[in-house]
Every structure is written in C-alpha cells, then in structure tokens.
Amino acid sequence: MEPIRKHFGNELPFTLLLDYKETKSPQRELPDHQHDWYEIIYVYGGKGSFFIDQTFYEMRQGDVIVVPGNTVHRGFPDNEEPVTSSAVFFSPGLILNQPYSESYAYLKLFDAAKQNKQYKYTLSPEHAGIVQNDIDAIHNEREQNRTDGGQALTLLLHLTLLHLNRYCLPQTAGPLTSNTLLPDWFREALSYINDHLNQPLELSSLAGRAAISPAHFSRVFKQRLGMNVTDYIATKRIFAAKDSLLQSSGTIEQIAMACGFESMPHFYRTFKKITTVTPAAYRRNSRTH
Structure with a gap:
C-alpha cells in the first residue's frame, strides 16, 4: 500500500503547526504517510510504537522522535494506555531562510537521524523539562495570535531546535562511520518484505536473497528492530490489514488473504x-x- 502524502494548507497563518498534548486514538491515526514539513514529537506518557524508515520504536515518557521531511512514518498508540504527545510541524524554509542560521545548523539533528537511521532519543528528566517548556511557549504564543507572532514563533522554534541538538546529539560527536549505517542488504530486505506481504516470506528465502546465513540474518534483524523476522512480518501484515479494513469494502477473508495470511484462524489469532x-x-x- 502506497504511503499517503499529507499536505499542510496554505491558509495557515505561519509555516508552523502544533498538535499540543493530544492523547492519540489507535482508530484515528493516519496509515503510512509522509509530508514535506519536518516534525518533532515529544512523548509525555502512555505507550505505543512508532514506525519510521522501516524501523519500529517503542514510545515512552521523555522520548523525542524527529521526522525529517518526506520520510514515511506512522504512530501506533497502545489500545489500553495510549500515548499523549505534542507534535511540532514546520517548514524547513522557516529555518533555512533565516540569515543568522547560516553559521549554525539548526537541522543537524534531522540530518544525523537520516544518516544514522536513528530517529528516537530519550531525554533526562532535566532536559525533558526544558523541552516541555519550549513546547509550552510555542503553544502559548500561538494562542495569543499577536501581529508579531510569526517572528516570535520562529525564535521559539530555533530555541527548541538548539536545545534538541544539545541534548540529543553528543557534544563531541566525531565523524560518522559506515558501521553506524544499516547494511544495504538489510534495507533491501525490509523493502522487499514491505512490497511482498501478500506472498510467502520465509527466513531461509529472505536470507538467500541477501546472500547471508539465516542465523546471521535473524541475529541482525533482532538487533536492529528489537523483534524477530516472523514477528516483524506478522506485524506489518496486520498493519496492512487494519488499513484495508478501514479503506476497502472487501470481506475480512479477502483482506486476510491479500495480506499474506494462509488461514483465517491464524489471521484472527495474530x-x-x-x-x-x-x-x-x-x-x-x-x-x-
């Protein structure tokens, strides 16, 4: 299923949008989607998982997730204890068009996230409090709707990004090396799984495509994603089934078969x-x- 492209309307007064302290509903979350704007998510509490760039992350209190522009992602709040979070969306032009920003890379956290394939960071209680205050200030400024609000929001966003760069990136970060990146075969395997959910996907055949042993494939998969290959495939198939249940009029059996489940009991159990x-x-x- 192709990801949805989310558009932010030109009617917005500023190129910055804030979803403030929202408790997420599993039923109302967007399916896989992407947008041109950058996004910062701060988690106040609750549980859930977040899918971005073919990787799942658990969401907990104090977590920050950064979403670079045009990166496929989606959230999965827990049914019993859904996540409460704030999300700041902003056009990169709001940062890049500022003359004083040329000497400081305010978006370097997003650049590092893309290069390292690491999108989630956990703040200490002290730093979490500072970022919460930054988000509160953005919210209060938007509520005031002053004539100079655009300038104030831009300054507050820059301050938030500066704090995130300080707290989420090592102060003495050295040059990135190739061993911090996902192996090419791993990225290709994730892409293949995503595109062939309706077909049999066995560990041995996936490892064969990658030209590595099943044991090595399974070990790296577990290390990178925190779940084994079988659970990952099952989860992706269920996510696809959830989208189809909402977006199509097909029968449950038709949807189960289209998502790669060979029997209805297995589909229902999973x-x-x-x-x-x-x-x-x-x-x-x-x-x-």
Missing part, C-alpha cells in the same frame, strides 16, 4: 494478539468514531 480486538470489532468500532 490480529487479536497485536490489536487486542477482532478484525470485525476493529472495523465496526473505527467506523463509529
């Missing part, structure tokens, strides 16, 4: 394990919201 509800209940409950 769906209930990951979402805590049945496919029919998920479709019914989502359409009532």
Whole structure:
C-alpha cells in the first residue's frame, strides 16, 4: 500500500503547526504517510510504537522522535494506555531562510537521524523539562495570535531546535562511520518484505536473497528492530490489514488473504494478539468514531 502524502494548507497563518498534548486514538491515526514539513514529537506518557524508515520504536515518557521531511512514518498508540504527545510541524524554509542560521545548523539533528537511521532519543528528566517548556511557549504564543507572532514563533522554534541538538546529539560527536549505517542488504530486505506481504516470506528465502546465513540474518534483524523476522512480518501484515479494513469494502477473508495470511484462524489469532480486538470489532468500532 502506497504511503499517503499529507499536505499542510496554505491558509495557515505561519509555516508552523502544533498538535499540543493530544492523547492519540489507535482508530484515528493516519496509515503510512509522509509530508514535506519536518516534525518533532515529544512523548509525555502512555505507550505505543512508532514506525519510521522501516524501523519500529517503542514510545515512552521523555522520548523525542524527529521526522525529517518526506520520510514515511506512522504512530501506533497502545489500545489500553495510549500515548499523549505534542507534535511540532514546520517548514524547513522557516529555518533555512533565516540569515543568522547560516553559521549554525539548526537541522543537524534531522540530518544525523537520516544518516544514522536513528530517529528516537530519550531525554533526562532535566532536559525533558526544558523541552516541555519550549513546547509550552510555542503553544502559548500561538494562542495569543499577536501581529508579531510569526517572528516570535520562529525564535521559539530555533530555541527548541538548539536545545534538541544539545541534548540529543553528543557534544563531541566525531565523524560518522559506515558501521553506524544499516547494511544495504538489510534495507533491501525490509523493502522487499514491505512490497511482498501478500506472498510467502520465509527466513531461509529472505536470507538467500541477501546472500547471508539465516542465523546471521535473524541475529541482525533482532538487533536492529528489537523483534524477530516472523514477528516483524506478522506485524506489518496486520498493519496492512487494519488499513484495508478501514479503506476497502472487501470481506475480512479477502483482506486476510491479500495480506499474506494462509488461514483465517491464524489471521484472527495474530490480529487479536497485536490489536487486542477482532478484525470485525476493529472495523465496526473505527467506523463509529
């Protein structure tokens, strides 16, 4: 399924948008999507997972997730204890067009995230409090709607980015080396899985495509994603099934088969394990919201 492209309307008074302290609903989260603007997510509490650039991250209190522009991502709040977070969206032009920003790379955290394939950072309580204050200041400024609000928001955004650069990146970071990057075969394997969810995906065949041993494939997969190959494939298939349940009129059996499940009992067990509800209940409950 192709990712959705989210657009931010030109009618916005500033090229900055804030979703302030929202408790996320699993039923109302966008499917895989991307947008031109950059995004900063700060987690106040709750549980959930976040998918970005073919990687899953657990979300907990004090976490910061940075989303560079045009990067496919989506959130998965926990059904029982959903995440409460703030999200700051901004046009990179708001940073790059400032004359005083040329000597300091305010977007270097986003550049490092793309290069290192690391998008989540966990702040200490002290630093989390500072970033929370930064977000509160942006929220309060937007609420005031002053004539000079655009200038104030730009300054507050720069301060927030400066703090994030200080707290999320090592102060004496050396040059990045190739061993910090994902191996090419690993990225290709993730892409192949994503594009062939409706087909059989066995560890041995995936390892064969990568020209490595199944044991090495499985070990690296677990280290990089925090879950084994089978669980990752099952999770991706259920995510695809959830999207289809909401966006198509196909029967549950048709959707299960299209997402690569060979039997309905297996599909029902896996769906209930990951979402805590049945496919029919998920479709019914989502359409009532």
